[in-house]
Amino acid sequence: MTTISLPTYFDRDTLSGFFNELEKHIDTDDVCLDCSTIRFSKPTAMLVAGSKIRSWVRSRHRRGLKTRKKGVDTYSSAHSYLKHIGFFDFVLMGAGNCVGEARGSSTYIPITRITKPELGEGENALEQWYEDIQSKVRGLARVISGKPETHQDNRMYNYALREIIRNVFEHSGCEECYVFGQRWFDGAVEIVVVDEGVGIGCTLRETLGDITDQEALKQAIKPGVSRTSQLSDAENTFDNSGFGLYVLTEVARSFGLYVLTEVARSFGWYALGSNSAKLIGYESNLEESTLNFNGTYFGFRLTRSPSDFSSLAKDIIKAGEQEANVDGIERKASAMSKLF
Incomplete structure (x- = not known):
C-alpha cells in the first residue's frame, strides 16, 4: 500500500508537490490518503485541494482501484474546522458535515x-x-x-x-x-x-x-x-x-x-x-x-x-x-x- 500525506499547511503555495504525488499514483492499485498531517488551512488552497482530491478519487473509483483514508478523525482544531465546513464530505470521505449542512457564522x-x-x-x-x-x-x-x-x-x-x-x-x-x-x-x-x-x-x-x-x-x-x-x-x-x-x-x-x-x-x-x-x-x-x-x-x-x-x-x-x-x-x- 502507498500512503500519500496531505500537506501540513493548506496554503496558496503548498499544493504543487501534493498534486504531483496524486498524479504519480493515479494508477497505483492501493493508495491511502493520510489526513492526519493537516495542521492549518486557508480558503483558496483548501477548496482547490478538495476539488483535486475528489476528482482523483472519482477517477480511481471508476477504474476499480482501492483508495483508503486515514486520519480523518484526528483530534485537532484544523480537523474540527474541516469537518464542520464540509471538507471531508466534499472530498468523498464521508466524515463531518455534508456540503451545505453547516450554517456558517458571522465571519x-x-x-x-x-x-x-x-x-x-x-x-x-x-x-x-x-x-x-x-x-x-x-x-x-x-x-x-x-x-x-x-x-x-x-x-x-x-x-x-x-x-x-x-x-x-x-x-x-x-x-x-x-x-x-x-x-x-x-x-x-x-x-x-x-x-x-x-x-x-x-x-x-x-x-x-x-x-x-x-x-x-x-x-x-x-x-x-x-x-x-x-x-x-x-x-x-x-x-x-x-x-x-x-x-x-x-x-x-x-x-x-x-x-x-x-x-x-x-x-x-x-x-x-x-x-x-x-x-x-x-x-x-x-x-x-x-x-x-x-x-x-x-x-x-x-x-x-x-x-x-x-x-x-x-x-x-x-x-x-x-x-x-x-x-x-x-x-x-x-x-x-x-x-x-
Whole structure:
C-alpha cells in the first residue's frame, strides 16, 4: 500500500508537490490518503485541494482501484474546522458535515454549492437570470463583508462573487460551482470559487486560436477579452464583455501589500488557476507556474477594502476600455459589469 500525506499547511503555495504525488499514483492499485498531517488551512488552497482530491478519487473509483483514508478523525482544531465546513464530505470521505449542512457564522461561509439558474424566455429573461445569481450571493457577501448591503464593502464582495460565478456559468459548461470564504478579526478577507469545467484555455481558444493554458490566463485578465469577443450581440446570449475578471484582479492587485517576507506576501493577492497553468498577482508582480487541475478557480485576499469601491471600479473600467481600444477591442464593459 502507498500512503500519500496531505500537506501540513493548506496554503496558496503548498499544493504543487501534493498534486504531483496524486498524479504519480493515479494508477497505483492501493493508495491511502493520510489526513492526519493537516495542521492549518486557508480558503483558496483548501477548496482547490478538495476539488483535486475528489476528482482523483472519482477517477480511481471508476477504474476499480482501492483508495483508503486515514486520519480523518484526528483530534485537532484544523480537523474540527474541516469537518464542520464540509471538507471531508466534499472530498468523498464521508466524515463531518455534508456540503451545505453547516450554517456558517458571522465571519465565514462554509463550503457552499451554487447551482446554475435556468435561463427563461422573454424580454426580461436575462435580467432574471442575473437576479437569480445575485440572490444566491447576496447573503454570502453580507457574511464576508460584515456590513449592510448599502455599505461599500458589501457592494464589492457582491460584485466579486457575482462576476466570478456568472463567468463560471457562462463559460465553463458546469451546472454548479463551489464557494468558500472567511473574514478575520483584523479585517482581512479571502474568498474562492472553484468549478470543475472545461477550463479557461478551452473557451478562449474558440476566439484566440491555439494558445497555451498559461497564455489563456494572461489574456483572461485583460480588459475586453472573452470567448464572446467575436460574437454578434444576438449570439452573445449573456451579454459577456470580458471585464468582470479584469476588474477583480486590478482591485486585488491594487490593494496587495508588497513586503519581502513570505508570510507577509500571503496577504493582498489574487490566484487564478485553470487546467495546466496558474497565475498569482500582487501589486505589479505576476507569478506564473504550472498546475495539474481539472477546472478553474479564482481566489483573492484583501487586507482591507477600498473606501469607495464603486468609484474605484468605474476608474478601472474606464482605463480598461481605453486599454482594450488600443489593443483593437471595441467592445465596452457590459451593463452588468458596471453594476456596483
